[in-house]
Amino acid sequence: MDTNSFSSLFSPRSIAFVGVSKDVRKWGFIILNNIIRGQFQGSIYPVNPKEKEVLGLKVYPSVSEIPKPVDLAVIVVPPPAVSGVVAECVAKGIKSGIVITAGFAELGGEGRRLQEEMVKIARGGGMRLVGPNCLGVLSMDVNMHVIMPSIHPMRGSLAIISQSGNVVSSSIARGNRWGIGFSRCISSGNEADLHCEDFLEFLEEDHETKVIMAYVEGFRDGRRFFNIAKRVAKRKPIVMIKAGTTEAGAQAAKSHTAALSGSDSACDAMCKQAGIIRVQNIDDMFNIGAALLHQPLPRGRRVGIITAGGGWGVLASDACAKAGLDVVRLSDETIRELNEILPAWWNRGNPVDLVTGFQRGGLRNCINTLLRSRQVDGVIVLGAGFRAVTERLSRHPEAESHVSSDFTSNPMVIDDIATFREIPTLMSRYGKPIVLASDSAAMAEVGWESGPFKVLRDMEIMCYPLPDQAAEVLASLARYSEYLGR
């Protein structure tokens, strides 16, 4: 795809919104409302011959009657009308279109014919299309929120390309929950014209994007996809779900986006070769994608674990071993250093159990000591931040009144905050990742305006709700690091 079409798609100065509606229950209203909510920086021209004004915007009877140049058309008219709209867009000189409308190849028969017709007209006129049957495209540097559900991500460096709209909104939801921002969100739908590999090529050069997540049900041109991916993965990590890997899943994929799923083991082998980090579910995709934004890659698989309780330490050790990490035996020197920090009865092993040693500065000093150790390539920290949360989340009605409202004045909470703040510095000083997991993270509600988890949110550092997830994340970083030959 030429640069022009990409810039008209991701950095449009103006959008024609074709199929606008006054009915608040219709996508022709909801999506326009989302675009306005998102504070799109350019001009918006709604189109509908039957309306004069919607949401405070002048409505044009047709695309051709828009008085100014248009970069991007967002199309929500019914399937039989789409080809006509595309022809009008071509005549108007519009270079890009996002076809939200469903009811094309995924239905077979007439739907497939309509889809082919639409693509032929667009391509013949130098216009490129996203969709049909897609949830939209978000391009955060220009505040472009073309999206069906009313969910708005924050701006950041994570991109997603997805053959499922669901998976886009699931990812945005996780981003909003954990404070991770996006650069571009692309719901590619049926991929009648532009395919996921086209977007991969765009993201390769996109300065806004550091990490790419992908959800794929089927490849139209698997060879091309993996060739591009292999090149991209050397510069930017790709974390991918390949769905439709079982017979039941493949069947579902066929009726979803008309995708043919192909062999699972072949895909696995190609991912390994291309350096794609393949994952099994949305949480893993998001967890690993988020980690790759700010975590340095470990130089090996040796992990040091710090825990604020034994059970989580045991579960993390099991999970690390299963994920292929080495819960390393700490050197005598490291043990001696930890002796200086921890109470006399500490367990002298890995995981390092802070027990009651979770005192002022104790956590920070332990992290420092493990990072400094030559036996350790990365550190998992379990259970941090709980003091703020147990104070806040006591559910017993009688307890509520006893909860201190200024929990951030608690010296131990202040200590947690200071420790969390130092994490980026520590990681860059030692070039080693620090992966956090804590129940408290799962309990910390989105709206917190203060406290340790707000600090993490602001730094886009996730704290995973399960020790297993931290292990999986660190193992993925280690494998990717090995692929890159670092």
Next chain:
Amino acid sequence: MDTNSFSSLFSPRSIAFVGVSKDVRKWGFIILNNIIRGQFQGSIYPVNPKEKEVLGLKVYPSVSEIPKPVDLAVIVVPPPAVSGVVAECVAKGIKSGIVITAGFAELGGEGRRLQEEMVKIARGGGMRLVGPNCLGVLSMDVNMHVIMPSIHPMRGSLAIISQSGNVVSSSIARGNRWGIGFSRCISSGNEADLHCEDFLEFLEEDHETKVIMAYVEGFRDGRRFFNIAKRVAKRKPIVMIKAGTTEAGAQAAKSHTAALSGSDSACDAMCKQAGIIRVQNIDDMFNIGAALLHQPLPRGRRVGIITAGGGWGVLASDACAKAGLDVVRLSDETIRELNEILPAWWNRGNPVDLVTGFQRGGLRNCINTLLRSRQVDGVIVLGAGFRAVTERLSRHPEAESHVSSDFTSNPMVIDDIATFREIPTLMSRYGKPIVLASDSAAMAEVGWESGPFKVLRDMEIMCYPLPDQAAEVLASLARYSEYLGR
């Protein structure tokens, strides 16, 4: 263990709290505060020779000087003082003790000796002990919240026995998040005297308990455990994590509770034979435990999936197939019935994609139709409830002001609420489980006072954040049903 000791432990009329402190950072203060917050129904007698009053309660210089009979002693004094306190308790005729204090067998050497001494004194005097090195015991019917972290569960029918205190608080946290209540929470610690199998025996007959969760690092008497479990599992489901299954995990377990972990494959075989539902992590344990509270067991493995979007449907199909469920082909009759409910272009397959058919009553009618189908043993519903959440969770600052505050007046939200309310009736009418998964659940904040997820919370029905979790839950119900020979 005789009934007397169990009733003094789980239904005490009075508690001696030995080792009370005025220092708000010490467990001697925090735990007493939690007991008071929890509104314990009986008398509390704090003990410390150096204090007169703590938290408004008269403090006694010693156990022997408490003027009234005492059922249970909670002991938080340092390790070398514990045996002396136990001896005093025995002299006072106290039948049960919870030893919170750590620093015993898990440290080896002198710690092990102190632990043996303490047990000998207790047993000699007819007193039974929980711990040492434990987080506490909660017995919800008498509001007994003997617990280290200030986290209070709701009352319900889920019990947990755990060799890790962490895992107890992790479970309570999940309960509070999803609205699931507990009967008893038992942190068994080093199990110097009472073992997890003793508690299993108690829970077998406990009228407050419907479902038992267990976290075990090592069995002292594996044969006895599995014999008891086999009997219990016929009456009440047991969902268990066996940790320390890798070398790294076993090593960590040894320093945590001095447990010896044993062979993983042997444990697996014994679990299958005893009908124990074995799981790998805390989320699975809680998810499956919660489902068993109110979901009828499916008669087979055939699942019908309803989805509000294709991608989640594909992921759920893959996950079901991998979990051993059969994403069944729907009968012509069922398809015809669905034709009456859904738009003409619906996908006519399983998963049933509601697409724009998510209209008034559509979801409810689809659930009904699938439950009625003779091809279907259980239904997974994906994506329900999203309309309330997208309205609420839009993170864009400009959007906040556009969000309707009375989102529950939205007719589609009202419809979701009505559908959710009917779930228990539908399940009992057809004797088939309805398992929900939705991103919206993960986004729905704990504090919601209204809306569809509040309705689910009030019914103790979970909505899982990932389709994979719903599949795992339904598959576990199916396997347990097969074990019971239903």
